[in-house]
Amino acid sequence: MAFQSNALCFGSDLPGQGIPSHVETTPEGLALTFSDQHSQPPVPFDQLSLEAGGFDHDQLVVKWTQGGASRTLYIKDAAVIAAFRHAAPPELLAHFDRAAASVRQVRTTRRTVLLAVVGLLVTLGLGAWFGSDALATWAVSLIPPEWEKQIGESAMKDVLAQQEVVREGPVVDAVKEMTTRLTEQIANSPYQFTVTVVKSPVVNAFALPGGSVVVFTGLVKEAKSPEEVAGVLGHEINHVLQRHGMERIVKTLGVMAIAAIVFGDQQGLIGLAKQLGVEIITLKYNRDQETEADLTGLRLLHKAKVDPAGMIAFFERLAQSEKETQRVELLSTHPMSARRAGQLTAELKALPKFLPEPFAFDWEKVQASIKSSDAQPKL
């Protein structure tokens, strides 16, 4: 009869991958033969210790020492385990039963978890069938602001690790003044907005969930007025308030993120979001979100008595540069700047007239400080 292995034997003096073995129970203990047909010395029951092992805890792990070397035998074969149970003395079986009970418990827990996951998948599957966007939006509405704050702050640390942060000076003061002026007008805001200035020629700003806003010095440098910068800030702040970023994140992460939210697993969601890392800032908002952020941003400027002409002028200038680069609206997920400027102008007409109040800082000094720091050689 050909050698039939039904167990795997490991030992401090054996190869790490283990030796396929054939094991049989005898009235006295175990009879073991290695795959090279070498019979091993018989192992009496009173030298054994038992536990459950293997990925699914479905293997019987038998340990003993033999001539100073440790031996660990993994048995998966149900017939061998049954024979072992039949032959082994009661005192060893007490041990065996404890091991088996722990296996059963692990299995029951796993089955319960599996059932829960299956149930959830079916629910989510149906949800996905009827519109995954609605499901993600609903899930996002359940996220406490505190979670958003942690996700945003964690991503912020990753982003800033690769950037040169401007900690003080006229630009920081100006950007903070603008942010405060806008956020003061938000009634019952669940978010604490913080703004960070990053030295970079990029003409942009972005906001992370929970209220972390980043402004690049390039935006302040290229803006023709502080109201233009405030317009961009108003837009970004509204991405946070409408939870657009969180929606992008949840849609990108998919079912598991929704499950984490539904189960109230904060660490789970934060862990998932961390997998996105710095990519969080490259997640695109969709057109509707951009339009919503534009219009609510404009209303916020209006409330804060900041001249909205700056915001509109900014989009008009963007439109001009797009004309030069021939961007095609159909191919873009973002509304074209010209259309955005048009929508804003229409929205502004619908709002009551007001007298804008200028900012306290000296705009020329702010811009000059960027130019002089740009000119400085980097140490």
Added chain:
Amino acid sequence: MKIEILYPGAFPMARVQLAAGESLKAESGAMVSISTTIDVESKVEGGLLKALSRRVLTGEHFFFQTLRAVRGAGEALLAPTVPGDIVIIELDGVHEYLVQKDGFLAGSEQVRIESKMQSLARGLLGGEGFFILKISGEGQLILNSFGAIHKVELKPDEEYIVDNSHLVAWTATTTYKIEKASSGWISSFTSGEGFVCRFRGPGLVYLQSRNPQGFGSWIRQFIPASSE
């Protein structure tokens, strides 16, 4: 069935020769070419729900493909998506392998493939995701890695620490837990190496010499970031 590795190194292929009637399970993107005697069947491995869970939760393809030599003997060429080694493992019926989802290339028909859920913490923190493949039975298993593949043998109770994203496969006799890398874990997050697996022997662990996430972020730095 005879498997041969062509062009070993960064860009290998596996050539599998099938006798008439024999078949092979392959990861569904793996097929490069086949003889006209071979048919490709897309068959759900392990039941619909399992296949569904595999697709939903690991983002893996819905099916493994079965390549069957229906009209006589023939050969199939298989290749992984990423550059790196291919190794052949002879399954002896007693060894069980746990394979992270991108590590499986193909296996002979008698090889059993099950998707297994890891614990929530392992799935969240480990790079391999929630589901891994448990592979057992008798026959041949073909794994692939990103970069070179390296085998580590662990004696009983011997411990060894591996960065998550470098894991390819391990045998079921090992136990492992996920740990935070000891220092500077926030900064190491950006390099994709925040968490490690502490393995405990006996058994085998297969590592890959390159980290897919690290490579991804290395590539990404050349792509201009755009945000509104």
